[in-house]
Structure formats: C-alpha cells, structure tokens
Amino acid sequence: MVDRLTKERRSWNMSRIRGTDTKPELLVRSLLHRMGYRFRLHVPDLPGRPDIVLPKWQRIIFVHGCFWHRHPGCAQAYEAKSRKLFWQQKLEGNAKRDRLICAKLRRMGWKVSIIWECQTKKEATLERKVGAIVRRLGHQ
Ligand SMILES: [Zn+2]
Secondary structure (H helix, E strand, C coil): CCCCCCHHHHHHHHHHHHCCCCHHHHHHHHHHHHCCCCCEECCCCCCCCCCEEEHHHCEEEEEECCCCCCCCCCHHHCCCCCCHHHHHHHHHHHHHHHHHHHHHHHHCCCEEEEEEHHHHCCHHHHHHHHHHHHHHHCCC
16 A cells, blocks of 8 residues: 555545445535435446436536546645556556546436545535536526
C-alpha cells in the first residue's frame, strides 16, 4: 500500500472494495432525499454499478473519490511517492475505466453526472453542485 494514504482515503477505498456506502455518497443521497428526489442505489444491471440512479429522469450520479478516480486539477489527486509507475498505471486505469463506463451509459440514453469527494466537504458547495444537477432534470 501507499504510505501516504490517509486513514480517510483508506477507508474510502475499503468501503469501495466491500461495496458499502461511503460518507461522501451518503451526504449526496441525504441531500437529494431532502430535496424530494427518489432514486435507486448501486444498480447492478447497469455498467459501472452506478451509485445513484434516478430512473424517472434517466439520470445517473457517480460520487467519486478524488484520489482513486483522478479528479482533474484537484489537490487530492496527487501522485504517489513510492512505486510511482505502479500507481500511475493503476490510477490511470481507473480513470480510463470511468470514461468508458460513462460513454457506455450515455450511449444507452442515460445522462451522467459526477460529484467529486472534495465537493461534498462543504455543505454550500455540495448544495450548489447538487442544485445544478437537479435543475438540469427539468420538471415533470
Ligand atoms: Zn477533488
């Protein structure tokens, strides 16, 4: 393992591996819920087993960890200090996989949004981000 992994990031990773819920994801879900939206979770029959699916709006939301999913330009997506090449390949592989999954979902007619872990840290930022996604849903 990388020595620079924080406890928080490690637990994110472990929860991803176990397929349980992460804190950033829970924050997004509870906000959406408060706004009155209903959704399905970790839908296994869709590519990438999306975190949050709003079937009524054909909208998918992924809540991505900045380190593991390579948030562009984010300080949390720093390079590993040790075993550099190994991590570079692994993390680039993650990002490439994400792009493929998004493209696949879009071809299937889904609209895909990504909320980054760092955008869930401050309530106001998260509200703005989720608000922007929700506004694009339109009214039905
Ligand atoms: Zn980030």
